[in-house]
Amino acid sequence: MDGTFSLFLQFFTAGGLDMSKKNPESMPLYQQLAQILKEEIHSGKYKQGEKMPTELEMCEIYQVSRNTVRGALQQLEKENLLVRQQGKGTFVSKKKYTHHIVPARSFTDMCLENGSVPGAKVIKSVIKDATEEDIAFLQLAPGAKIIAIERIRYTDGVPVELEISHFPEQFAFLLEEDLNHCSMLALLREKYGVWFTKSRISLELTFASYEISHYLSVQKDYPLILISSEMSDQNGKPGCRCVQYVVGDKFKMVL
Numbered sequence: 001m002d003g004t005f006s007l008f009l010q011f012f013t014a015g016g017l018d019m020s021k022k023n024p025e026s027m028p029l030y031q032q033l034a035q036i037l038k039e040e041i042h043s044g045k046y047k048q049g050e051k052m053p054t055e056l057e058m059c060e061i062y063q064v065s066r067n068t069v070r071g072a073l074q075q076l077e078k079e080n081l082l083v084r085q086q087g088k089g090t091f092v093s094k095k096k097y098t099h100h101i102v103p104a105r106s107f108t109d110m111c112l113e114n115g116s117v118p119g120a121k122v123i124k125s126v127i128k129d130a131t132e133e134d135i136a137f138l139q140l141a142p143g144a145k146i147i148a149i150e151r152i153r154y155t156d157g158v159p160v161e162l163e164i165s166h167f168p169e170q171f172a173f174l175l176e177e178d179l180n181h182c183s184m185l186a187l188l189r190e191k192y193g194v195w196f197t198k199s200r201i202s203l204e205l206t207f208a209s210y211e212i213s214h215y216l217s218v219q220k221d222y223p224l225i226l227i228s229s230e231m232s233d234q235n236g237k238p239g240c241r242c243v244q245y246v247v248g249d250k251f252k253m254v255l
Helices: 003-011 029-043 055-062 066-078 107-113 132-138 169-176 184-192 210-216
Strands: 082-085 089-092 097-100 118-129 145-155 158-168 196-207 223-233 238-246 251-254
Touching: 029 066, 055 066, 066 082, 107 118, 118 169, 132 158, 132 238, 145 169, 158 169, 158 210, 196 238
Parallel strands: 097 251
Antiparallel strands: 082 089, 118 145, 145 158, 158 238, 196 223, 223 238
16 A cells, blocks of 8 residues: 555555445445545645546545545535536635624734735825715715725735725825735724724625736636725724725635
8 A cells, every 4th residue: 555645544454445344333435535535635735726636546546436536525525625616627625714894803913813924015005086985985075085095915925805995185194104014904003093993894796807807816707705894983983995805715704
């Protein structure tokens, strides 16, 4: 037997998986294989996003029948460890990061809680005309200006979110700050004594435009989760409108 499977000797005999256990209380063969595959995924033998061997290859590797392989793969699909792509094969699921919707919290904190490295890159930081939505929520006069800041957010160096924030003009001090690789919420709280709570939030499915697909390194029309937030400060004063285009298959949303 191939020495690379020595960690799983409890499941194998010289002829493959132990088929001598006839006791009805013993673990079915497909579950034994599923457990082995699960251990190999967790150990990094099969990495996130990597294509698994074909069913026939797995039959040869693990010395089991095709039905056993299919049963094991189906079980791991149910556990969201594997995902099948029609015409392409079976792949190890990519890690999903927990994205808390409420209360208002920084992307940086969420990354650290997930054990990943946060990052940010400013792509636009300007004064511009307020939209009708800005005027309505931020309680601005017609023709007012707002501060618009657009950033790409990264998790472990991978772009996962485009963040567009609109502030009243009194937040112009943000234009002088280095907002690369930092938490804007933490900066506002710690340096300027301003912190936000989300007063209203909505989620919807959208698709990446050419520009957004370029920023997030996905294909055009790739499905994204659009999170729209309207946030008020600790005094209840409207202070920020924010939209986030999130690569949905990298996150699970928690309310």
